Amino acid sequence: MEPVKEDHCEEESHKYMSLALHQAKLALEALEVPVGCVILEDGKVIASGRNRTNETRNATRHAEMEAVDQLVGEWRKNGLSPSQIAEKFSKCVLYVTCEPCIMCASALSFLGIKEVYYGCANDKFGGCGSILSLHLGNSQPSDIPEEAQRGKGYKCKGGIMADEAVSLFKCFYEQGNPSAPKPHRPVVQRERT
Amino acid sequence: MDSDAWKIIHIPDKPTCPPEHQPTWKVYASVIKPKFANTIVRQLCKIAPLEDLRHVKRVRKKILQDHGETQLTVILCLAPEHNDHLNDLPLDVQKLVDPYELSPFITEVCKYAAVSKEEWEEQCKIWPTSFHPPTYNIDGISGFSEDDTQSIFKFMRLVIDLAVSEHKPIVNAAVIVDPSVRRIIASETDQVYPSSTPRDMTTTETSPFNETGDDRVTNASSQIFLNGIIEKLNGSLSDVACLNPWQWCLQPHETEKCSQWHPLRHASIVAIESSSARDRYLFPNSAESVSPDHVLPSDADIPAKKQKTSSHSPNVQKNCSEEAPRDPPMERPYLCTGYDIFLLWEPCTMCAMALVHQRIKRIFYAFPNPTAGGLGSVHRLQGEKSLNHHYAVFRVLLPGDAHNALNHGLKHAVS
Numbered sequence: 001m002e003p004v005k006e007d008h009c010e011e012e013s014h015k016y017m018s019l020a021l022h023q024a025k026l027a028l029e030a031l032e033v034p035v036g037c038v039i040l041e042d043g044k045v046i047a048s049g050r051n052r053t054n055e056t057r058n059a060t061r062h063a064e065m066e067a068v069d070q071l072v073g074e075w076r077k078n079g080l081s082p083s084q085i086a087e088k089f090s091k092c093v094l095y096v097t098c099e100p101c102i103m104c105a106s107a108l109s110f111l112g113i114k115e116v117y118y119g120c121a122n123d124k125f126g127g128c129g130s131i132l133s134l135h136l137g138n139s140q141p142s143d144i145p146e147e148a149q150r151g152k153g154y155k156c157k158g159g160i161m162a163d164e165a166v167s168l169f170k171c172f173y174e175q176g177n178p179s180a181p182k183p184h185r186p187v188v189q190r191e192r193t
Numbered sequence: 194m195d196s197d198a199w200k201i202i203h204i205p206d207k208p209t210c211p212p213e214h215q216p217t218w219k220v221y222a223s224v225i226k227p228k229f230a231n232t233i234v235r236q237l238c239k240i241a242p243l244e245d246l247r248h249v250k251r252v253r254k255k256i257l258q259d260h261g262e263t264q265l266t267v268i269l270c271l272a273p274e275h276n277d278h279l280n281d282l283p284l285d286v287q288k289l290v291d292p293y294e295l296s297p298f299i300t301e302v303c304k305y306a307a308v309s310k311e312e313w314e315e316q317c318k319i320w321p322t323s324f325h326p327p328t329y330n331i332d333g334i335s336g337f338s339e340d341d342t343q344s345i346f347k348f349m350r351l352v353i354d355l356a357v358s359e360h361k362p363i364v365n366a367a368v369i370v371d372p373s374v375r376r377i378i379a380s381e382t383d384q385v386y387p388s389s390t391p392r393d394m395t396t397t398e399t400s401p402f403n404e405t406g407d408d409r410v411t412n413a414s415s416q417i418f419l420n421g422i423i424e425k426l427n428g429s430l431s432d433v434a435c436l437n438p439w440q441w442c443l444q445p446h447e448t449e450k451c452s453q454w455h456p457l458r459h460a461s462i463v464a465i466e467s468s469s470a471r472d473r474y475l476f477p478n479s480a481e482s483v484s485p486d487h488v489l490p491s492d493a494d495i496p497a498k499k500q501k502t503s504s505h506s507p508n509v510q511k512n513c514s515e516e517a518p519r520d521p522p523m524e525r526p527y528l529c530t531g532y533d534i535f536l537l538w539e540p541c542t543m544c545a546m547a548l549v550h551q552r553i554k555r556i557f558y559a560f561p562n563p564t565a566g567g568l569g570s571v572h573r574l575q576g577e578k579s580l581n582h583h584y585a586v587f588r589v590l591l592p593g594d595a596h597n598a599l600n601h602g603l604k605h606a607v608s
């Protein structure tokens with residue numbers, strides 16, 4: 001690993017993570033848990049997403065799912081076949097502000113995504129190393145020859161602009177989660193700037 | 194055993210292990226004089242705490258057969274796994290040997306806490322351990338009433354009915370039920386392939402208001418009913434999304450039916466979406482319900498704490514509804530709190546985690562998922578302590594024939 005290349009990578013990954021963080025801020029403004037992501041193909045952002053669990057009352061509507069649905073919908077509309085869509089995902093790179101949860105980490109393996117870069121770790125639900133390591137693919141032994149039959153893994157790296165991601169979470173919990181089932185502590189109203 | 198009967202079995206947090214195969218640790222132990230017991234134990238807790246063996250009792254009390262005397266044996270510390278020498282005793286512990294007249298020997302203790310009372314009884318034959326039943330108390334772990342059992346079978350039949358449709362390969366199906374009133378909240382099938390018929394969202398938003406499930410299935414004779422599924426199980430299982438989550442891309446492209454398919458629309462995911470659509474439809478104005486499951490501070494695990502602290506109360510299942518205002522005729526659900534989900538196949542890890550996020554209370558499935566199952570077959574989310582919500586998992590065993598057909602079918606699917 002030549003240092004020059006590393007620097008270049010770091011600069012690039014900061015650029016993309018900043019876009020994901022922007023999505024997370026949009027979530028925060030909408031009183032959602034601030035997680036955001038972008039998906040790239042050939043260095044170009046082709047989708048973005050942010051958490052929408054409160055708005056939808058569907059706790060599975062994580063940023064990653066939002067961005068993936070955007071792509072699947074678009075590609076389907078353009079008449080792409082399942083195998084063409086799989087081909088597309090195999091070239092996609094995801095930047096997400098927080099380690100994908102077990103659900104999203106599995107989903108990314110099913111889709112066959114190429115690489116995942118995340119900000120802070122997810123100590124409670126993380127599926128890319130914290131609780132389970134689904135990015136390594138299916139560890140079950142298998143006699144099936146075809147690659148598609150086996151669980152796919154993807155390259156995964158965390159810790160990119162983690163402090164920024166964490167400070168957004170702090171912001172969220174400080175302002176009080178307006179959607180918690182029962183107020184467990186007073187909701188602090190804060191001036192939004 | 195009656196293979197012609199339906200049966201419900203609990204799938205515990207950890208795999209049950211036959212006592213003779215229980216993994217063990219080697220430890221140094223020594224018989225001690227009762228007068229030294231307190232002092233020794235106090236010192237050992239300081240110099241050699243048994244951090245990972247909280248379930249193991251430090252002192253074993255034994256009444257000696259011949260003279261009825263009590264013999265105390267204490268665990269000194271962990272011993273190296275592949276070394277039977279006594280000279281590896283840590284220095285701090287070594288220092289206690291002479292003053293307290295210890296005679297260290299190596300013995301074994303069970304590595305993991307028991308998951309059932311039966312396992313615990315077996316463990317104690319090796320060395321005494323303590324047993325704590327699950328900290329959450331969910332109905333059914335200690336058995337179902339006849340009424341509940343019948344209701345569970347009925348919903349499972351409905352699931353089978355949904356999964357089997359005449360001209361298509363079998364898929365997975367999911368039915369979400371509010372068990373307190375036995376009302377169906379959502380019922381959906383996989384929508385991964387273009388060939389699986391997409392369900393109209395307008396029907397899913399209105400249909401759940403039916404009071405209970407289908408009486409049709411109750412009236413059908415069990416055998417006739419099961420014939421349909423046996424035939425399907427002998428065919429291809431490749432369209433069952435949770436069983437083959439990586440294979441969606443191998444499907445042929447059928448443009449004309451292509452509007453709805455999606456690689457991640459497994460039955461559970463679709464059913465969760467449908468239940469949240471119902472929630473928004475029935476309670477359009479209250480936006481305040483969802484406590485996010487994302488990460489970080491302990492603030493996020495309120496429901497889990499709530500469950501824990503109230504687990505002493507006999508009717509825990511009521512706890513969420515009690516907190517809701519009493520006037521409205523239909524209580525505002527908090528996600529799927531208190532709800533059951535019935536599935537034909539054990540959900541994959543993605544779906545199993547989605548059900549944690551959505552706060553499902555109990556999961557019932559008929560067939561295990563050896564390729565990607567998240568509830569015991571590959572992963573076991575009900576045993577992941579870090580998660581902020583825990584559901585109870587049950588397998589509903591269908592009468593013998595359906596099982597044999599499945600085992601046969603599974604061989605086809607995975608080889």
Ligand SMILES: [Zn+2]
Binds near residue numbers: 062100101103104105
């Ligand atoms: Zn997620």
Ligand SMILES: [Zn+2]
Binds near residue numbers: 434435438459460542
């Ligand atoms: Zn699934």
